[in-house]
Amino acid sequence: SFWENWSLGIEFTPSRKSVLTDPAKLKKLQQSGEAFVQDDSCVNIVAQLPKCRECRLDSLRKDKEQQKDSPVFCRFFHFRRLQFNKHGVLRVEGFLTPNKYDSEAIGLWLPLTKNVVGTDLDTAKYILANIGDHFCQMVISEKEAMSTIEPHRQVAWKRAVKGVREMCDVCDTTIFNLHWVCPRCGFGVCVDCYRMKRKNCQQGAAYKTFSWLRCVKSQIHEPENLMPTQIIPGKALYDVGDIVHSVRAKWGIKANCPCSNRQFKLFSKPASKEDVKQTSFAGEKPSLGAVFQQNPLVLEPVPVAGEAASKPASSMKPACPASTSPLNWLADLTSGNVNKENKEKQPTMPILKNEIKCLPPLPPLSKSSTVLHTFNSTILTPVSNNNSGFLRNLLNSSTGKTENGLKNTPKILDDIFASLVQNKTSSDLSKRPQGLTIKPSILGFDTPHYWLCDNRLLCLQDPNNKSNWNVFRECWKQGQPVMVSGVHHKLNTDLWKPESFRKEFGNQEVDLVNCRTNEIITGATVGDFWDGFEDVPNRLKNEKEPMVLKLKDWPPGEDFRDMMPSRFDDLMANIPLPEYTRRDGKLNLASRLPNYFVRPDLGPKMYNAYGLITPEDRKYGTTNLHLDVSDAANVMVYVGIPKGQCDQEEEVLKTIQDGDSDELTIKRFIEGKEKPGALWHIYAAKDTEKIREFLKKVSEEQGQENPADHDPIHDQSWYLDRSLRKRLHQEYGVQGWAIVQFLGDVVFIPAGAPHQVHNLYSCIKVAEDFVSPEHVKHCFWLTQEFRYLSQTHTNHEDKLQVKNVIYHAVKDAVAMLKASESSFGKP
Structure with missing residues (x-):
């Protein structure tokens, strides 16, 4: 591909x-x-x-x-x-140097001066309210990296080439802007890899994390011989940064970015040896200094839906009083002494403007480990309105050091939460989480829905309802999965039957996977798989036993649309929440990436597998526990109940009950006429580190190794059966959503949410990925995590190019707002 x-x-x-x-x-x-x-x-x-x-x-x-x-x-x-x-x-x-650009080159990176196709005013405000802070963090990181370049070094400019995705030759991460290039062979490395190499060279340590390719005649690439290079021409990045602040102030869009708390003006253009042609909106050169003086920014939670333009900038809350100590607040939190008022509201971490840099080091809560403070550490600090984000901000900015002089690992935060869990009584742990609270005005009578998982899972019943996306957004922004039912009534069912696939593609050679052993079976055909899809005696056998198989990577890569155009059109015409899920959806940030760039491969992708029905099969997964860098909508387009197996319905019911399904789900199976297809277990993205620590602990108990360049979640090597799920809940306080996906159900999985799937019957599922404004922070974290996986890992390469996606989504949002200023009487 x-x-x-x-x-x-x-x-x-x-x-x-x-x-x-x-x-x-x-x-x-x-x-x-x-x-x-x-x-x-x-x-x-x-x-x-x-x-x-x-x-x-x-x-x-x-x-x-x-x-x-x-x-x-x-x-x-x-x-x-x-x-x-x-x-x-x-x-x-x-x-080339950054000032040697032409109008075509600079036009790719600056906002248009007219309305942007595919978006509207409200959407632009919502996108900017949700990802504007992340954009600011990107600019801050670029600014700080640029400030480390020696004054005598000339920065080069490598213009974007159409159809080419610039990637780091060391860690395979997409290069957004600043990087280092060898002038002799073009070898290029990202800022993080460059800093790691320099640090190891200065300390005389062997650079084992990533290997560097050699130059001409096998010469070693030394960091000091590489040339600082930027991709964005001129100072367009800083111009857009200025415009973002100006536009948010004019439209009353709240800001929670850290720009005003830095020791220097982060968006002031860096000095250059040459006069740089300033290109911006016609007749306009925004001044960030004036924006700061008139509309000082404070740390404020990102606004939720409908709040973006509800209050003017002058109504922003002042900073917390100086008498409040962040350390005292942290101690209160860990001991559980947070007052009831703060529990009813979202507690806000009191951060003082001048206090962060003078805080004493926090005492280590666990055995310290040295983790390099990377270029993306600022970007990867979540901007949120919960305790976790502010705690991580505090810990990342504290002056605490290890004996080697590096910052304490962010796992301090996880230890804090672990101590909270350990202080819980058994009765507390047994309590189920409360259901979501959604404004009655949003859940109107025109939005058919019900609740599963003890009122924690929203299920929308009409896939074509125009009000779905308003209700969906309320749950989605809280990191909750959502289900939409009834899509199979909209699809052309003849296109999704096994016999149609067998007829069209039966002779193609494919690899199959034995779900019980994870063994890959080569030399099979698509027809071999479909022959046994609903006929157990006709399945391929292993030692005379029919195997439970799944098709591996079929159709391969990005071939779905080309191989199955009619099915692609059918899916795209009927997939729910088109604002998010369609390639041109106004809330799908990936749609904002210009055609000049290589578009991310967001599907659709098919998942075809037999069911795991026997009691012994309950310990196996059709898809083991893993997580994805993007959001996803998984559609159950066909469920096949195979002939040749006895007591299937009874065994499926037992599997659903064993899978911790709630009473309403079981009732739906028993009383309804619907076909259950798959059992899902989805966990909140915020619980990922706890799950990872739990799996490492279990792995060590079983005598397995935990290599540094592997990960128990990203490796997809675990399926959490009933006993493991029970331990995870008891020992770490982590409870997920047990969801049974019936024919026609669409399961929406948030980016970064660990999940696993166990097919109850033979299933044909199709998934479409998207990038929502609400979950961009998880895309940042995962992109950084993937850098440290082994070179052969399927998730090692950064395919989403999240920084480019965010940049152009923000660029289009501010263009829309600027174009609307005159018609709405904005100054």
Whole structure:
């Protein structure tokens, strides 16, 4: 797929002929000695010039005919500057600098001066209210990283190339803006990898976390020889940062960003050796200093739906009184002495403007470990209105150090919560969480719904109801899964039957997975799988026993739309909550990424598997516990009840009961005429670290190792059966949602929420991923986590490019608000 092969240049072709192929232009360049930008691959230029690593690999191919027909992604294309010397010899003159942009390059990164297609005013305000703070954190991190560059170093500019996703050669994370590049071979590393390498070099330690590729003639890439490089031209990033603050102040959109609490003006443009052309809205150059003076920003929780424009900026709450001590508040929290008033409301961590930097170090609550304070640490601090976010802010900004001089690990926070759990009595732990509280005005009579999981799971009954998204958003922003039923009545059922897949694709070779052993079976066909889908005796056998199989990665990669266009259209026309789930949905932030960029692969993806019916099968999962970097909507399009098995209904009922399902779910199965397909267990994203610690603990009890570059959740190596779920609840206070997905049900899983699936019968499920404004913070955390997985891990590569998604979503939101100012009488 393109995602895996982008670095080999599969999609890259220069759009115009090189100036070197035009005799008149070539002669002029030779006579004038004027520098020009490399506009072709290294392989097509003079052989004596140093080639980038991609072109060098391509030139070593044995099949020269293949080389001519195969395009190459050149790392120096539209980046390196060339020049003919007085002897007519072509040489490298340098690289583009940030001020050498044109209107096309800068236009990609600045807001339009007119309404933006695919959004509206209310949506723009909601998006900015939810992700504006995360955008500010991105800019702060870029600013701080830029401030570490030595004054004598010239920053280069590598313009975005259409259809190419810039990635770190070390950790495979998408590069957003600032990074370091080798001027000889084009090797590039992100800020985090660069800092880790420098720190290890300074300490004389072996750099074991990630391996660095070597340069020409196997020379080692030394950090000091790499060139600081930015992707966003000029100072567009800081211009947009200014505009965000200006627009939020004018529209009364609350801000919880830390910009006003820094020791320097974070959005003031960094000094440059050259005059930089300022490009912004016509006739306008916003001044952030004026914005701060007129509308001082304070730490305020991100507003919920409907609150974005409900209050003017002047109504923002003042900071907490100086008499309140964050440490005293922290002690009160850990001892449970939070007053009732704060329990009824969302307690707010009292942060004082000048107190953070002078707080004494917190005493270590557990054995300390050294974790490098990375470039993304500011970004990864969740901006939320709960205790956890403010506690993590406090701990990350404290002056506590380990003996090696590094910041204490964020696990201090988890120890605090663990101590809270240990202080709970058994009676407290046995109490079920309270149901959600949703405003009656939002849950109107025109939104058919009911509640499952002891009033903790919202189930919408009409998939086409126009009011669904308002109700959905109330639960979604709290990190809750949601279910929508009845979609199968809208779909073209003939398209989703097993026989239709067998007829169209039966001869394709695929890999199958034995759900009981996780063994991969090669050499099978799609037809082999569908033949046994509803016929147990006709299934492939292992030692004369029919196997419980699932199709592995079928259709492969991004082929669903191409292989099954009619099914794709049917799904997209009927999937619930189109505002979120469609590729062009106004609340799907991925839709804001310009076509210039490589679009994230968000599906659809099919999940086809047999059911696990026997009592012994209850310890196995069709899909083991894992989590995803994006939100997802999983649609049950077909449930097949196979022939050839006895007492299926009774065994399925026992599995549902064993799976901790609530009484209403069991009643739905017993009394209804619906087909149950799969049993889900979904956990809140905030409980991920507790689940991870629990699984490591169980793993150690069983004598297994826990390698540093592996993860019990990301590895998908665990299925939580009844006994493990009970231990997780008793020992860590973690309870999830037990959901039975019937035919036509759509389960919405929040980004970062650990979940597992156990098929009750044979199922065909289709999932569509999306990026919602409410859960962007989890995308940040997971992108950083994935960096540390092994190079062969399926989740190692950053495919979502969340920073690019956020940048362009914010850019479009402020464009919409700016365009609406005149019509709404805004100053």
